[in-house]
C-alpha cells in the first residue's frame with residue numbers, strides 16, 4: 141500500500157513528507173527530485189517568493205546508497221523565508237481563499253494560521269514525493285508530462301505573457317487550463333468494482349487536491365456531452381505489431397475506471413490566484429464592517445507550476461495503482477509480474 145503524509149507551513153522552518161510503500165530496489169537520484177522542484181518554481185507570472193527560495197529536497201530515510209530499501213522515505217525541504225512567528229495577523233479574508241471558511245472552522249481570529257497551511261507553498265513537498273514516484277514508474281517506461289493549454293482564455297505563448305503582464309499592471313491575477321499526459325500505462329490499472337478503485341476517480345481527487353483547481357476532465361471531457369456515441373467512442377483495433385489498440389483517444393486513456401492502454405490525458409482548470417494587489421471587498425471578521433481584503437505577497441499566475449504539481453500527484457496515483465495490481469515489495473517482483481501479465485494479454 142502506497143501512502144504519504146506531509147507537514148509544514150508556508151513560512152515555517154521546513155516542509156516534510158513521508159512516503160511509505162515504495163518497493164525495494166528502486167534507484168533514487170536526488171538531482172531528479174531537485175529538477176522537478178526547480179520546474180515547480182518557474183513559469184511566467186510567479187511572485188517574489190520564488191526568487192527567494194531555491195527548493196532542494198534532503199532524503200532522510202528509506203534510501204541506502206541511492207537505492208530504496210522498502211522502508212518509509214522521509215523528505216525535507218527547508219524554507220529560506222521562515223518568518224512565521226513575526227508575520228502580522230489579519231482578519232479581512234480574501235474572496236476565493238481558504239481564509240474565511242478556515243478561520244470559522246478552526247476558531248481563529250487571525251487568518252494567518254489558515255494561510256500558512258492553505259498556501260500553495262506546501263505543493264513543493266508534493267512535487268518531491270511525486271518525483272520519487274516518477275523514478276519508480278520510470279522503470280516501466282511510464283512517463284508524465286504537462287503543458288499549459290490557456291491562460292485567461294489566451295492560447296498563444298506571446299499572448300499569454302502579454303495577458304499576465306496586463307494582469308500585473310492592473311494589480312490583478314489569472315488562472316488557466318493545463319493538461320497532463322501519462323504515456324505507456326499498462327491496461328487494467330484501477331477497477332470498475334467500486335468507486336474508490338476507479339483510476340479516474342483517484343486521479344481526479346488527487347488533482348482537485350491541488351490548491352486552485354476547479355475542474356478536471358479526461359480526454360474530450362465536457363465536450364463528450366455534446367456528441368453522439370458513434371462520434372466519440374474509441375474504436376477497438378488490432379495489428380500484430382501494435383497488439384490491441386484504439387484508433388482515437390477521446391476517453392483519455394480510461395474506460396470503466398481502468399487504464400485502457402492509451403495515453404492518460406487529463407485537463408484541469410485553475411482559478412485565478414486569490415490574492416489581488418487591488419483587493420476585492422470583504423469584511424473585518426470581528427466587527428463585520430465592510431473593508432478591503434488583505435493583500436499578501438503572491439503570484440500573478442501559477443499555471444505552469446500547477447502542471448508540474450499535477451504531474452507529481454498523478455505519478456503517485458499511477459505508482460499506487462501499478463503496485464495494487466503487480467505487487468509492492470520489490471522492484472524485481474513488480475517487473476516479473478507485469479511481464480507475465482503483458483505476455484498473457486497480448
Ligand code: EPS
Nearest residue numbers: 150187189258259260261413437438439
Ligand atoms: C508559493 C509560495 C507562496 C506564494 C504562493 C505559492 O509564498 P509567499 O506567500 O511567501 O509569497 O508565493 O502561494 C499562493 C499562491 C497562495 O495562494 O498561497 C509556492 O511555493 O508555490
